[in-house]
Amino acid sequence: MAPVASRKKARTTARADADVWAAPAEKSVGKGARSTRAERSAARRAAILAAALDEFSARGFVATRLEDVARRAGIAKGTIYLYFRDKETLFAELIRSSLVPLVAGVEAAPRDLPLRMFAELFIELFVKEIYGTRRRDVIRLIITEGPRFPQLAEVYYREVIKRATAAVRAIVQRAIERGEIRSDALKRFPQLLVAPGLVAVLWEALFARFEPLDVAAMMRTHIDLLFAALEGRKP
Amino acid sequence: MAPVASRKKARTTARADADVWAAPAEKSVGKGARSTRAERSAARRAAILAAALDEFSARGFVATRLEDVARRAGIAKGTIYLYFRDKETLFAELIRSSLVPLVAGVEAAPRDLPLRMFAELFIELFVKEIYGTRRRDVIRLIITEGPRFPQLAEVYYREVIKRATAAVRAIVQRAIERGEIRSDALKRFPQLLVAPGLVAVLWEALFARFEPLDVAAMMRTHIDLLFAALEGRKP
Amino acid sequence: MAPVASRKKARTTARADADVWAAPAEKSVGKGARSTRAERSAARRAAILAAALDEFSARGFVATRLEDVARRAGIAKGTIYLYFRDKETLFAELIRSSLVPLVAGVEAAPRDLPLRMFAELFIELFVKEIYGTRRRDVIRLIITEGPRFPQLAEVYYREVIKRATAAVRAIVQRAIERGEIRSDALKRFPQLLVAPGLVAVLWEALFARFEPLDVAAMMRTHIDLLFAALEGRKP
Amino acid sequence: MAPVASRKKARTTARADADVWAAPAEKSVGKGARSTRAERSAARRAAILAAALDEFSARGFVATRLEDVARRAGIAKGTIYLYFRDKETLFAELIRSSLVPLVAGVEAAPRDLPLRMFAELFIELFVKEIYGTRRRDVIRLIITEGPRFPQLAEVYYREVIKRATAAVRAIVQRAIERGEIRSDALKRFPQLLVAPGLVAVLWEALFARFEPLDVAAMMRTHIDLLFAALEGRKP
DNA sequence: CATGAATGAGAATTCATTCAT
DNA sequence: CATGAATGAATTCTCATTCAT
Numbered sequence: 001m002a003p004v005a006s007r008k009k010a011r012t013t014a015r016a017d018a019d020v021w022a023a024p025a026e027k028s029v030g031k032g033a034r035s036t037r038a039e040r041s042a043a044r045r046a047a048i049l050a051a052a053l054d055e056f057s058a059r060g061f062v063a064t065r066l067e068d069v070a071r072r073a074g075i076a077k078g079t080i081y082l083y084f085r086d087k088e089t090l091f092a093e094l095i096r097s098s099l100v101p102l103v104a105g106v107e108a109a110p111r112d113l114p115l116r117m118f119a120e121l122f123i124e125l126f127v128k129e130i131y132g133t134r135r136r137d138v139i140r141l142i143i144t145e146g147p148r149f150p151q152l153a154e155v156y157y158r159e160v161i162k163r164a165t166a167a168v169r170a171i172v173q174r175a176i177e178r179g180e181i182r183s184d185a186l187k188r189f190p191q192l193l194v195a196p197g198l199v200a201v202l203w204e205a206l207f208a209r210f211e212p213l214d215v216a217a218m219m220r221t222h223i224d225l226l227f228a229a230l231e232g233r234k235p
Numbered sequence: 236m237a238p239v240a241s242r243k244k245a246r247t248t249a250r251a252d253a254d255v256w257a258a259p260a261e262k263s264v265g266k267g268a269r270s271t272r273a274e275r276s277a278a279r280r281a282a283i284l285a286a287a288l289d290e291f292s293a294r295g296f297v298a299t300r301l302e303d304v305a306r307r308a309g310i311a312k313g314t315i316y317l318y319f320r321d322k323e324t325l326f327a328e329l330i331r332s333s334l335v336p337l338v339a340g341v342e343a344a345p346r347d348l349p350l351r352m353f354a355e356l357f358i359e360l361f362v363k364e365i366y367g368t369r370r371r372d373v374i375r376l377i378i379t380e381g382p383r384f385p386q387l388a389e390v391y392y393r394e395v396i397k398r399a400t401a402a403v404r405a406i407v408q409r410a411i412e413r414g415e416i417r418s419d420a421l422k423r424f425p426q427l428l429v430a431p432g433l434v435a436v437l438w439e440a441l442f443a444r445f446e447p448l449d450v451a452a453m454m455r456t457h458i459d460l461l462f463a464a465l466e467g468r469k470p
Numbered sequence: 471m472a473p474v475a476s477r478k479k480a481r482t483t484a485r486a487d488a489d490v491w492a493a494p495a496e497k498s499v500g501k502g503a504r505s506t507r508a509e510r511s512a513a514r515r516a517a518i519l520a521a522a523l524d525e526f527s528a529r530g531f532v533a534t535r536l537e538d539v540a541r542r543a544g545i546a547k548g549t550i551y552l553y554f555r556d557k558e559t560l561f562a563e564l565i566r567s568s569l570v571p572l573v574a575g576v577e578a579a580p581r582d583l584p585l586r587m588f589a590e591l592f593i594e595l596f597v598k599e600i601y602g603t604r605r606r607d608v609i610r611l612i613i614t615e616g617p618r619f620p621q622l623a624e625v626y627y628r629e630v631i632k633r634a635t636a637a638v639r640a641i642v643q644r645a646i647e648r649g650e651i652r653s654d655a656l657k658r659f660p661q662l663l664v665a666p667g668l669v670a671v672l673w674e675a676l677f678a679r680f681e682p683l684d685v686a687a688m689m690r691t692h693i694d695l696l697f698a699a700l701e702g703r704k705p
Numbered sequence: 706m707a708p709v710a711s712r713k714k715a716r717t718t719a720r721a722d723a724d725v726w727a728a729p730a731e732k733s734v735g736k737g738a739r740s741t742r743a744e745r746s747a748a749r750r751a752a753i754l755a756a757a758l759d760e761f762s763a764r765g766f767v768a769t770r771l772e773d774v775a776r777r778a779g780i781a782k783g784t785i786y787l788y789f790r791d792k793e794t795l796f797a798e799l800i801r802s803s804l805v806p807l808v809a810g811v812e813a814a815p816r817d818l819p820l821r822m823f824a825e826l827f828i829e830l831f832v833k834e835i836y837g838t839r840r841r842d843v844i845r846l847i848i849t850e851g852p853r854f855p856q857l858a859e860v861y862y863r864e865v866i867k868r869a870t871a872a873v874r875a876i877v878q879r880a881i882e883r884g885e886i887r888s889d890a891l892k893r894f895p896q897l898l899v900a901p902g903l904v905a906v907l908w909e910a911l912f913a914r915f916e917p918l919d920v921a922a923m924m925r926t927h928i929d930l931l932f933a934a935l936e937g938r939k940p
Numbered sequence: 941c942a943t944g945a946a947t948g949a950g951a952a953t954t955c956a957t958t959c960a961t
Numbered sequence: 962c963a964t965g966a967a968t969g970a971a972t973t974c975t976c977a978t979t980c981a982t
Contacts, residue, residue: 041962059383062297065955076964078958087956144379146441148294153441161442185460189453191438192460195430202433203426206381206388207396218424225420225427229464272982276945300972311947316974507961511966529853532767535951546968548954557952614849616911618764623911631912655930659923661908662930665900668907673896676851676858677866688894695890695897699934746941770976781943783979792977 020089021151023096045083047073052094057137061091061145091145095152096159098138103163105129115175116227119193122168123219126197131215136201143202165190181230196222255324256386258331280318282308287329292372296326296380326380330387333373338398340364350410351462354428357403358454361432366450371436378437400425416465431457490555490562491621515553517543522564527607531561531615561615565622568608573633575599585645586697589663592638593689596667601685606671613672635660651700666692725794726856728801750788752778757799762842766796766850796850800857803843808868810834820880821932824898827873828924831902836920841906848907870895886935901927 051072055064066087070077084090105125109118130136146153168190175181186193200215207213286307290299301322305312319325340360344353365371381388403425410416421428435450442448521542525534536557540547554560575595579588600606616623638660645651656663670685677683756777760769771792775782789795810830814823835841851858873895880886891898905920912918 037962060295060297060379062295063383066957067955077956078964078966079962081957082962140382143437143441144295147292147375148298154445157442157445162446183460185456189431189456191434191448191453192431192457195434196424196427198437199426199430199433202378206378207392210389210392211397213426218426221420221424222427225418225461225464228467229460232463272945279945301974302972312973313948313975314946317945322973507966514966527852530765530767530849532765533853536953537951547952548969549967551953552966610852613907613911614765617845618768624915627912627915632915653930655926659901659926661904661918661923662901662927665904666894666897668904669896669900672848672903676848677862680859680862680867683896688896691890691894692897695888695934696930698937699930702933742941771978772976782977783943783945784941786978787941 019151020085020092021096021149021155024093041083044073044075044079048075048080048083048090049094049097052090053098053134053137056091056094057134057141061087061141061148066090088149091149092152092155095138095142096155098135099156099159102129102135103160103167106164106167109167109171111170111174112178113171115171115180115230116223118171119223119226122193123197123223126194127216127219131197131200131204136204139198139201140205168193182232183230185230186226193226254386255320255327256331256384256390259328279308279310279314283310283315283318283325284329284332287325288369288372291326291329292369292376296322296376296383301325323384326384327387330373330377331390333370334391334394337364337370338395338402341399341402344402344406346405346409347413348406350406350415350465351458353406354458354461357428358432358458361429362451362454366432366435366439371439374433374436375440403428417467418465420465421461428461489621490559491566491619491625493566494563514543514545514549518545518550518553518560519564519567522560523604523607526561526564527604527611531557531611531618536560558619561619562622565608565612566625568605569626569629572599572605573630573637576634576637579637579641581640581644582648583641585641585650585700586693588641589693589696592663593667593693596664597686597689601667601670601674606674609668609671610675638663652702653700655700656696663696724856725790725797726801726854726860729798746788749778749780749784753780753785753788753795754799754802757795758803758839758842761796761799762839762846766792766846766853771795793854796854797857797860800843800847801860803840804861804864807834807840808865808872811869811872814872814876816875816879817883818876820876820885820935821928823876824928824931827898828902828928831899832921832924836902836905836909841909844903844906845910873898887937888935890935891931897931 048069051069052064054072055069058064064087066080067077069090070080073080080090084093106122109121113121130139142152142156146156169187172181172184172187172190176184176187196218200213200218203213204215283304286304287299289307290304293299299322301315302312304325305315308315315325319328341357344356348356365374377387377391381391404422407416407419407422407425411419411422431453435448435453438448439450518539521539522534524542525539528534534557536550537547539560540550543550550560554563576592579591583591600609612622612626616626639657642651642654642657642660646654646657666688670683670688673683674685753774756774757769759777760774763769769792771785772782774795775785778785785795789798811827814826818826835844847857847861851861874892877886877889877892877895881889881892901923905918905923908918909920
């Protein structure tokens, strides 16, 4: 609950109890057509989040200055506090807003999809929707700041990891039942499916400038190897 | 332009030129038996590095306070500065001192080792020497702080990644030549060999408390799948 | 080489280039009547400068703590940094803001003023506008800190000393041409005109409590002696 | 007594009562020929003082680091404390050891020396023994640090200024009595005699690199003007 | 005597957060 | 709502002084 990292936070008085990482109250907008006021407000909120992603992923949580976020969002420093309780809340919201839509795609996969097709969809989703977008940075932020914000890791586990692994396991189970594959490797370790994707994300951030990586090719190779093994063919 | 008086600045400037990430001058100790002085000095240096690893990996570079490192090492704040120029140098030394011995094992593998055996050695090395030790935290630190310390990533790439991938590629090449395997997948993407290891490291730090991971089993499964594919057998 | 993360360093570096001692950009206030905001800002700036003069001249540059300056100015420590980049800049601005108006008076003297009248004006200016004001402390600060801040001495030489000596020399030259005096002593060593003034400033700071000095009388005596010599009369 | 400047001194515990600026107990060496031990000790003491003069006059009291003094003297940091109680005592001794011999020459002047000759001797003494030696730096140090070390100014006033002005006044009085001069200007303001010398010292430190100053010529001009006035001749 | 490693009080500077305008 | 000036806690790094060797 209390973040491990944020040194300066001791000062923070009022917020102590509130769980920053809990889902926010989703200010319902109601009215069919949004009023201009609400629209502007939403736009501003989005601008702040976008700026925050830039800054947080470039510098990490502690080293990011809200003044830079504000400048990048084209607003004043104090304005951030009209939209987010504090720095940590802003960070939490940023992560959350990228998380939610993530798993939907995976879970939406029809249960009887052939495993190979599912895996290819899965990988494609990863490459297109994560590796190919700013979400790549969100993933890195989770890796980077996770250990210091236990809540962050927990939310991410609950909302993404658990659901995604469950989905994968279910699909694999069906594939086994249908006789598509015999190995239960992926059911026991669904992590093996994404591992190369993770490596790609990190490689990009750390080593791409020394040695570029053809991610698409690597992922294809990965899938090919995986299914050659699972199905017992020669690749 | 630069004032003569401002001590602090003169120093800062002087340091700016030094490359903190370059290999240090390795104070040779000389005499067969270490004097007590030198011994204590070395012990203290080690204590500081150990404490620094604890703190840096718990909080990251920016959020770590040298005062905490000192307290954990059982020394005074100022003492750190007798051993390391500044916070960044301490960090650099910490990373470096864990890096150097890493690759030796991999490169030492006989060129004609059957690939499967090499891979198993490799994985074992990873699990025992990295995953099973504090080096796991060093890996995480590199991932975490790398993007903010270009030198860190560069040194790590040069000293570890490049050499390790080269070694893997060489071994794979020999295996292909000997007809052990036909696929050049691992030669093109040696990353696929370690990917699950990386996932393990991160999983441990982020999600183990929600869902433990049997790393040894996962790595075994990974190797089995991989070679089933490479060799064209059914796993 | 320079780490990307370390904010502090990036800034320091950035500042290194800026010449603290160069004339500042003089934020133009614009609108005929100052807004309350701007007024308060200017007042605060002035308060900081006043407090800084007190502290710097009591303790010198290095020994002065910005916290004391802040307290004396009735503001918080951090506020100083809203008005001045750092301690050195504050010091530079302090000196400069006292310097600029100084020479104007001397240079404004009509070229054909009889030398004696000019000298008396000059001395009066010195006694009233320097010795009799806080500028006395500024002079002392220049003497005290000058050798350690080459820029300080340079700016002071360029903006004050050079212009003042040039003015004196010009006037002396005219006086010689007009036959008022024959000696070119003052033209060669204009320093002789102010020397006693300097002594007065230093005496005041160091020995006045042991033996007071009637500065006005001394300066009058000085002028009388000088002109008795230059004009060849008996004093 | 308590120095104004030395911030860190609050820590100093034991010394509180001792008057650092009082004359030291002059360890009498006794024995006709100094023992080697005592000789080495004296040499070391002198080396420290010499190094201290370099450092103090280059950086001022507060900014000078004893470690630099030690390095320059070719000894270890701790050794300084075997010869001087603390930083302030070292500073006091440094000033004192340069002061004592200073006035002797002036006071030794025969009472009936013609004033003009005395003045020329005086000036010569100043130029040769102060301006031309490291004592110039001591003078600057007194000016610089005097206001922060009330004791320093007091000792200097008592040991030098008072005695020197008294000597000058006595000589001038005799000159008047003998009818050499009629003006009592120098008796009232003996400062006028040295004023240009002081300017020379400061000019050298601050502006010489922009505009060199022929000190000898200036002092000669000064004396010529002065006596032309005092004696009522045309220069 | 001499050394230099160790200590820890400080001081400059930064930045999250507040709040008057 | 929005602003940005003001605050002051927190953190890095320095250096006088001590003391075991």
